[in-house]
Amino acid sequence: MPLRALPDHLPQAPIAQRIDWVFEHARRHAEAFASPGAWLARQRYLAQHPTAILVLKCMDGRINIPVATQTPPGIIQPFRNLGGIFDLGWPHLGETLVAHVNKVVSAGRAGLVIVTYHYSKGDPARGCAGFHYCTDDARAHTFQIREQVRALFGGGDVPTVCPLVCGFETDEDTLVLHGEQGDTLALADLAARMTLRHAVLAWETRAMEPLGDDPA
Numbered sequence: 001m002p003l004r005a006l007p008d009h010l011p012q013a014p015i016a017q018r019i020d021w022v023f024e025h026a027r028r029h030a031e032a033f034a035s036p037g038a039w040l041a042r043q044r045y046l047a048q049h050p051t052a053i054l055v056l057k058c059m060d061g062r063i064n065i066p067v068a069t070q071t072p073p074g075i076i077q078p079f080r081n082l083g084g085i086f087d088l089g090w091p092h093l094g095e096t097l098v099a100h101v102n103k104v105v106s107a108g109r110a111g112l113v114i115v116t117y118h119y120s121k122g123d124p125a126r127g128c129a130g131f132h133y134c135t136d137d138a139r140a141h142t143f144q145i146r147e148q149v150r151a152l153f154g155g156g157d158v159p160t161v162c163p164l165v166c167g168f169e170t171d172e173d174t175l176v177l178h179g180e181q182g183d184t185l186a187l188a189d190l191a192a193r194m195t196l197r198h199a200v201l202a203w204e205t206r207a208m209e210p211l212g213d214d215p216a
């Protein structure tokens with residue numbers, strides 16, 4: 001996408017020039033995002049794909065889930081903190097999350113809460129500073145959050161809000177999904193490069209069927 005292209009000369013340019021480029025880049029993004037056509041496209045996308053996607057993630061600027069999953073901007077609701085460290089018992093976070101989930105569920109939508117950690121396959125030093133570059137600790141924390149999401153939103157026969165632990169590999173911007181039994185699925189390894197949206201669609205169908213809903 002042209003908006004993300006970084007000019008070759010920029011990393012060596014004077015700092016003032018780089019700052020100007022960042023502001024101009026932000027202005028172009030804002031203009032594209034706020035256009036009537038972009039708003040209509042988002043509304044259409046949400047109508048076609050009703051599952052609300054929330055992401056808990058580190059505030060590290062490399063973690064761009066919409067870019068990695070080829071999801072249009074403005075669809076995925078992010079919650080950011082240093083290291084992706086969260087405790088859903090924190091008053092403001094808990095209230096914000098519950099309010100958001102109530103809003104989407106009241107509109108007849110299911111919710112997918114993606115709980116992420118990040119790492120670099122090329123060099124551990126490019127991992128998460130919030131966990132002192134220890135990926136095992138970062139990953140272990142996401143499993144704790146998954147249980148908190150279940151405690152907050154779980155129960156019942158049909159999953160309405162479902163947590164999913166994902167690792168984000170920042171060298172190649174790829175996702176690794178973690179299953180319930182310690183199994184993993186690296187989306188980059190799939191021959192057809194399955195996108196997160198495909199995985200969500202599969203889950204969406206399963207979640208909607210018992211309700212007699214027709215996502216189409």
Ligand SMILES: [Zn+2]
Binds near residue numbers: 128
């Ligand atoms: Zn981090």
